[in-house]
Amino acid sequence: MSSFRTVLAVSMLCALVACGGGQVETGQTAPPLASAKPVVVPESSCASGGSDYLMVNGECHTAFAGFAPIPAQTPALAAPSAHSSALAAPKGAEALASLSVNAFFDWAGPSLPQYFGYYYYQDSIYVGGYGTFTYRYYYGTGNYLGVLNGYVYVYGPATYYQMLAVAELSSFYCSVYSCYTRTFTSWTGSVNGVVVKDAGNESFAFYSDTHCLYSYARNQETTNFCLTSGASGYFAGQPVIVMSAANVNGIGCLAVLADTYGRQIDIYTDAYGTQIVQVLSTYWNRGSC
Numbered sequence: 001m002s003s004f005r006t007v008l009a010v011s012m013l014c015a016l017v018a019c020g021g022g023q024v025e026t027g028q029t030a031p032p033l034a035s036a037k038p039v040v041v042p043e044s045s046c047a048s049g050g051s052d053y054l055m056v057n058g059e060c061h062t063a064f065a066g067f068a069p070i071p072a073q074t075p076a077l078a079a080p081s082a083h084s085s086a087l088a089a090p091k092g093a094e095a096l097a098s099l100s101v102n103a104f105f106d107w108a109g110p111s112l113p114q115y116f117g118y119y120y121y122q123d124s125i126y127v128g129g130y131g132t133f134t135y136r137y138y139y140g141t142g143n144y145l146g147v148l149n150g151y152v153y154v155y156g157p158a159t160y161y162q163m164l165a166v167a168e169l170s171s172f173y174c175s176v177y178s179c180y181t182r183t184f185t186s187w188t189g190s191v192n193g194v195v196v197k198d199a200g201n202e203s204f205a206f207y208s209d210t211h212c213l214y215s216y217a218r219n220q221e222t223t224n225f226c227l228t229s230g231a232s233g234y235f236a237g238q239p240v241i242v243m244s245a246a247n248v249n250g251i252g253c254l255a256v257l258a259d260t261y262g263r264q265i266d267i268y269t270d271a272y273g274t275q276i277v278q279v280l281s282t283y284w285n286r287g288s289c
Contacts, residue, residue: 033133033144034125036155036163038062054165056151064154064164066110067223069171070179099173101147105136107176108145113145113274114224114236115158126161140274183208187255189244189289196242196255199264199280204257206242208224215267215275222275232260235277240265246287255289262286 039062040227046053046060054063109116117140124134127148135146143156152166173179184194184205194205195216202218211233212226227233231242238259245256257265264280 033135033155034127036161037127037130038148038153038163038165039041054151054167056165057149061165062162064159064166066115066154066158067166069167070174099170099176101134101169103176104147104152104169104172105145109136109138109173110218110220111175112223115141115154116145117141117274168207184214185211187231187242187244189253190255191247191250192254196257198257199266199282200268202267204267213275218269218275225275225277235267238277238279240277243284244286244289246286246289248285253287256284258284 006175029055038056040059041053041062043055043060046055051065051068054061064126084262090196104240105120105122106202109120110118116136116138119139122134122136122137124132127133131149133146133153134150135144137144143158145153146153146155147169150169152169152172153163154166155161155163183236185208186194187196196204196206198204205214205216206212206227207221210221210223210226211228213222213235214220215222223244225233225240227242233240241258241260243258243262244253245258247254259265259279262283264282264284266276266278266280267275
């Protein structure tokens with residue numbers, strides 16, 4: 001197809017190719033994807049350094065700073081974690097460049113729910129002067145994630161409908177696969193060690209390197225919920241802290257999720273597979289903790 005003008009059109013095409021499912025809202029419009037060429041700027045912009053621009057095949061492109069790959073040279077951490085959100089790395093002599101487009105898409109959707117999500121439509125389209133743009137369109141956010149000539153791009157509301165470069169596809173290898181061992185943050189005084197509970201008794205943890213939330217139930221890291229200072233952070237604009245509360249099922253204390261007033265936090269998954277934070281009216285029992 002030459003363009004996708006409404007989400008309804010996308011949903012009709014799902015009968016022809018594999019889609020992620022989910023509800024589709026009609027009436028949403030976007031500029032034609034085929035005419036959305038990468039934003040090219042003078043080479044001097046890239047020469048100045050920084051993360052705002054990226055050299056792509058001899059051209060200086062405006063970059064999308066919403067996310068970045070984990071560097072391959074990141075040092076190994078001290079001890080292995082019990083769980084990992086990364087996929088199992090390919091065996092044998094496959095190099096970093098062996099990262100496939102679909103493996104990257106499968107990682108990026110749920111790992112970056114603030115931009116993408118679980119439900120998508122996948123296809124490819126020719127972008128004049130550049131080549132074939134292989135992409136996934138995400139119903140929940142209206143954003144496109146794609147690969148063009150070996151580089152990752154984002155297009156949609158997150159970029160104000162400009163096709164912005166992110167990085168080389170191969171550079172996301174260590175984001176998608178486990179290149180090194182990761183650990184979780186331990187909570188002093190908690191009988192559960194690294195585990196943090198929500199109001200629904202679901203188990204979570206926070207990675208030591210990114211300080212972002214990991215869900216044991218989903219085996220997934222959520223990059224829009226990260227601790228920014230010690231035991232506090234924000235989840236979709238909601239202040240959230242990790243605090244100590246009495247263990248109602250035994251002795252000792254547990255690390256739990258609360259708002260700044262000590263009210264219980266519940267994390268649930270919406271119809272698009274995105275984790276949502278809800279503040280309850282009930283307070284955690286601090287006891288002697």
